[in-house]
Amino acid sequence: MKFILFLIAAFAVYAIIENKFLLTVRHENLGGGVRIAHISDIHKRRFGSGNSRICEKVRQEKPDMIFVTGDLISRYETDLSMAEATLKGLSDIAPVYMIFGNHEQDISGKLKAELSAIAGKCGVVLLRNDSAEITVKGRRFTVCGLEESLEVYIVNGSYKNLKELKKADVTELIGDRPDGEVLLLAHNPFFGEAYAEWGADYTFSGHVHGGVVRLFGIAMLSPERKFFPKNAKGVYDLGGKKLLVSAGLGKLRLFNPPEIVIYDI
Numbered sequence: 489m490k491f492i493l494f495l496i497a498a499f500a501v502y503a504i505i506e507n508k509f510l511l512t513v514r515h516e517n518l519g520g521g522v523r524i525a526h527i528s529d530i531h532k533r534r535f536g537s538g539n540s541r542i543c544e545k546v547r548q549e550k551p552d553m554i555f556v557t558g559d560l561i562s563r564y565e566t567d568l569s570m571a572e573a574t575l576k577g578l579s580d581i582a583p584v585y586m587i588f589g590n591h592e593q594d595i596s597g598k599l600k601a602e603l604s605a606i607a608g609k610c611g612v613v614l615l616r617n618d619s620a621e622i623t624v625k626g627r628r629f630t631v632c633g634l635e636e637s638l639e640v641y642i643v644n645g646s647y648k649n650l651k652e653l654k655k656a657d658v659t660e661l662i663g664d665r666p667d668g669e670v671l672l673l674a675h676n677p678f679f680g681e682a683y684a685e686w687g688a689d690y691t692f693s694g695h696v697h698g699g700v701v702r703l704f705g706i707a708m709l710s711p712e713r714k715f716f717p718k719n720a721k722g723v724y725d726l727g728g729k730k731l732l733v734s735a736g737l738g739k740l741r742l743f744n745p746p747e748i749v750i751y752d753i
Contacts, residue, residue, distance in 0.1 A: 510745040511535055513545055516723055517752045518730065522624050525551035526749040528694025529559040529736025533746065538573030542748065543581065549750050551582045552624045557694045557734065558589020558675035568603055575610040583622060584612040587633040589675040589695060590641040615673060617661045630666040634658065634674040647712040653679040658686040677719040677733045684729035690753060691731045696720040698735025702744040
């Protein structure tokens with residue numbers, strides 16, 4: 489009995505440490521000289537004043553670009569001061585491109601406008617079904633930001649009968665694939681095949697929180713309460729196109745530490 493209580497106590501201590509203090513940097517070398525830092529799904533999690541721990545770890549990696557792929561805030565937040573501090577800290581490091589996740593989509597129009605204004609004030613490029621061009625180390629990229637319908641996440645308060653995205657839906661939202669190298673920011677990774685078919689060379693996603701709990705490297709649960717979700721964390725090759733999924737930083741998690749992902753492409 490004492491041993492069982494010890495295991496429970498040790499397990500609880502680890503869970504607290506992982507959720508409150510651990511912050512990892514995961515590196516993915518995809519064979520190139522352009523470095524991208526990927527931040528996703530911070531929600532209400534705080535890593536130091538103004539998320540200074542996140543910013544400092546990103547700064548140490550010396551990225552050429554920083555991508556924030558949604559759920560910077562949670563839907564019930566009304567104070568955007570932490571979001572502003574985070575975006576300001578990141579934009580002092582490198583150009584920042586950002587999209588809205590399902591939580592930003594679910595806030596009021598007034599808060600959306602306020603968050604958009606904050607992004608602009610911080611020099612962050614907020615992409616809502618549009619794109620921007622950037623040249624890095626002689627390579628010209630088009631960064632596209634997809635904002636899917638909220639119905640791919642929830643319908644009438646239910647996770648049943650969710651809308652699915654196809655290539656045609658992506659085209660309808662953001663147009664035909666631009667020329668050159670295309671980097672797509674798309675919060676939801678479940679439609680990776682559609683993004684690849686549309687033509688994104690690299691798609692950056694989050695949303696799944698790595699599967700919340702990971703056992704033996706297997707994702708256990710999605711935000712839609714589905715077991716063993718696909719495309720939960722890591723690099724996926726989809727016919728030569730890459731889907732790059734961050735496990736994110738916020739929400740309760742287990743054996744799945746909060747992470748910043750660094751890609752060399």
